[in-house]
Amino acid sequence: MPQTGAALRRSDAHPTKIRILDAAEELFAARGYHGVSIREITQMANVEVALAHYHFGSKEELFRHVVTRRIDEHCSRLIEDLDRAQAAAPNGIAPVEEIVRAFCRFSFAKTSSADAGWKRYLQLLARTSQLPMYEPVLAPINRPYGIIVVRYSEALRAALPTIQPGNLATAFYMLQGIVSRLLAETEMLERQSHGLCSASDFDSHLERLVPFVAAGFYALAGRPELISARNGSEPPT
Amino acid sequence: MPQTGAALRRSDAHPTKIRILDAAEELFAARGYHGVSIREITQMANVEVALAHYHFGSKEELFRHVVTRRIDEHCSRLIEDLDRAQAAAPNGIAPVEEIVRAFCRFSFAKTSSADAGWKRYLQLLARTSQLPMYEPVLAPINRPYGIIVVRYSEALRAALPTIQPGNLATAFYMLQGIVSRLLAETEMLERQSHGLCSASDFDSHLERLVPFVAAGFYALAGRPELISARNGSEPPT
DNA sequence: GTCTATAATGAGATAGAC
């Protein structure tokens, strides 16, 4: 047993600080920043209220730690997947489909996996990203994520040399809107499809998203004739 | 002057109940349900706190009234615009582009207009639609909106007879994600495009969204060859 | 319908013993 006696208060396997972060992640994802109290968080984490303030100072700082905790790995993986797509292309210019796939791969894989922490973190970002946020909490997200936007935009521009800058920015923004809505996992998709589509079936989502978004990019690049060549003849069934 | 003496407390033009609803709409749109107190709302409305309880009973009921107030007109207009698109088609089968345009027209027009109330209502729906909501507040939205989903899905199925039901449902869900993100008007688009795209320029949004989404639908219907025929040769610049 | 006053609770945060 690696833990010392002081490290664990109950039978839980993680130290206090991590348990608070995990509980906060889950509750913030479910009800947003204002919908959750520190008391609820510490109760779920099985620690005293004062420990949240000892470890994080304030509620806002705790929230900042939650959204910051995984952002660097998240962005690193997004870059790695883009690098892989470009390395696989003969001339280093990855096709639109592979760029779009790279943008989704890590998030979709983590959300589908048994790793509940990552799933909740991605839900938290997706669900709160459309609400106005405080600058102190927005900045630590936008610094690494801004690099993602630049790298993916450059890759898409290379794949679509004819596309106008405004069309590229808007198309990428629309892609983010789609991904965000899927990661948020609302009940709407299941209800609207009468149970035909499951919100958690990200393999199906990806096989539909890639041709949908790629076709959109080609259309906005003035290259609709490329769509059938890239897609193959049949869409997912 | 139509108002009686008892109707107005200050110089504002609207009766108390409306003023509370307007203030609540604005604040709920900005910070979500839990991020706003009744005190803030009544303060912005220039009325006493007790009047919110007199008119609406509880905070949750007030929120329900805010999201319910405009939903019927909203849905009626969505149906009207779809009807118009279908009436304009020779055989009653509107092309995908016109269906997508009809789905956006009213919301984009209201958000671009001087009508701040409608703009905030649409922001409220867009920003909170990805957070889990109480069933009592979800039901009054989903009843009329469910009809919209059915009608638009039928129209799209008529325009795309080869599309698989799962592809149709997911594609429509992706369309909703795009529209929702645009209506939410985050600062992300302006930042990511380095000021090239304005979040409030819904004319540009529409001219980019329609070919993007229509191409996506055609791709998922296995009919990519239709895209160039419908779009014309050049995308928006 | 509107106001004042107040109840009842829960919130974020801190001090100090251990």
Place this chain on the structure above:
DNA sequence: GTCTATCTCATTATAGAC
């Protein structure tokens, strides 16, 4: 690092005069 106790303030909601 952890716990108990407490401070201070804001919250939803209601009672009752006008």
